[in-house]
Amino acid sequence: MPPTSRRGLLFGTAAVSAGALLTACTSNEPKNAAPAAGNAPAADDKPGRPVTIGFAGPQADHGWLNAINQNAKRRAEKYSEVTLEITEGSNDTAAQIGQIQTLINKKVDVLVVLPADGKALTQVGLQAMRAGIPVINLDRVFASPQAYRCWIGGDNYGMGLNAGRYIGEQLKGKPNAKVVELAGLDNLELTKQRTQGFDDALRNYPNITKVARQAAEFTVESGQAKMAQLLQAQQRFDALWNHDDDQGVGALRAIQQAGRDDFLMVGGAGAKSAMDAIKADDGVLKATVLYPPTMAASAIDLARALGQKKGVGGMSELEIPASITLYSAVVTKDNVDEYLPTGFS
Template identity: 50%
Template sequence: MSLHHLSGRRKKFTAALAVVAVLGLSACTSNDDSSDDEGNPNLDGGNSNAEAGSNDEAGDKIVIGFSAPAADHGWMASITDSTERVAEGYDDVELRLVEGTNDVNAQISQVETFINDGVDAIVLLPFDGAAMTPVALQAMEAGIPVVNVDREFDDPNAARVTVLGDNYGMGVSAGEWICNDAGGETDLVIGEIQGIASLPLTQDRSQGFADALGECGLEVANQVEAQFTPESGTDAATNLLRALPEMDYLWNHDDDQGVGVLAAIEEAGRDEFKMIGGAGSKQVMESIKADDSVLKATVIYPSTQGADGLKLARLLAQGKAVDDLVEVEVPREVQLYAPVVTADNVDKYLETAFES
């Protein structure tokens, strides 16, 4: 299969779901295309901006429970902050926002409390999708619709709707960028810094990366694990740089841990390679625009998934459909796109980037 066909297969699948995302989530807000003062479209939408008859028109008062991991890096903080901000725009939504935790048992207890309290819907970004599957199934069996965000459950029946970034597509996008930039050269040394290696999302990113590189005759020379934090990025990059005294390209899965990765690179005085990041932080995009480091690109992984999940949970709890679709039910899955940001298009994405 050619690189073009690999990309086409991924993009065809993602594009179909992206249409759902664009139609569905624009319908969840008003059809006003205006942005807020920070340039983030629709985050300030809600009942106050709703047109009569639109999905955003005030409905029955509902309670939505939201649980996510601890905001120990910028992307995760943005997940929670954007969800809370969107909820504030709805007079008919009461958001039960619990403290973020990386303790699976604590998160299970949070969901059990939501079930016992009889909330109308739950938006859940699990620290561990497999571990959270049983309690999510309990919620669904209790008649409480669950919107699963980012990290998938083991059982599709544990969620009414799943909102995902395109992890495999991130890897493909990063690999394609390297293939295109390499211009046909195959004798190249490529490093990879993962996030948490045990997570399916990380494994999907690595698989997409390997598949795309393989289509142009390249492969990863050395792969190390970080933990999505700056500190872990420093440690991982230090180990990788020692293992690879010469390198041509580096893909770092996450821009938050990339803060530490770049610090280690600067400390080592290395500048012979090009780096592509992942997620799309504001600091990374500004660095790409300034062209002041080895960092030349990043792959977007939207930090608005929780907010999107809340909008969909509101529709489910109020018995509404997505009014831009003919289908009378909210879709089962929404997957967001993973474009590459470079100096050529950075201004298009900079205003919606999250802070590391």
């Protein structure tokens, strides 16, 4: 696990689609499904027993990270019986451990934790579980399954796979097609997973060759600098996959400055700015592959269900699942209106 840093926290390791998951976890829409087996209670909007949820998330210094915190807060506000004890947010491992221990000492009913470093925070997850406080491990996974009751997070391999499939389908009729990749931080496992998924997808398209790859740092500045290098080195290519929409803002600046419009671009994560550009359809950005920050809202739903000893609406089991992996949907101009409400700033 790399040393803790702002960029090191951006995403976790890794199916249910984001929209389907929200419906399944919250049952906010009228129920049409048959009653759960054994008359199991299901999570719903009707107020239940009071639940205090402790939330220890990241420092909101990146669009996706800020969206994680906002999704958690907004979801908790939907429930009159839910009290959310939220920490200030920290990307420092020692500080976050202290914040979680404070929540344990307050005897919250359930904990939701997006750890700065999954491995380093495993012991405090174990501490909470041993104290009888169930833990929802959000995105960056703890080193031991005994440190959490349920894991919910994104699918990094799936992001790369779906990006590669989309680009492959767009270029499958083009002989000797060339693609380039603007990755994230190479010392993060998630970056390796996204690249592996992308490469695996491209193997199904023998007419396509990946001719270049640059690793950026999930920032606007790094995206602009690394994209400028790619453009200078590659005079012709047909598609670009960029791992992160925040660094994609910089990448688009470099593309505009170079006056290039001879390729299509696919982003990653699902920022509102990316979706707006896709809807306008007046530039190179044609799609983005989701890594939904709505997972934080779903984590609150799961925590509420645990605290009230309910199951998950739409499922027959008495208990919530042990793990939930979100689906990395591809957003294009054909479906962007559906996903715009989930776009983050």
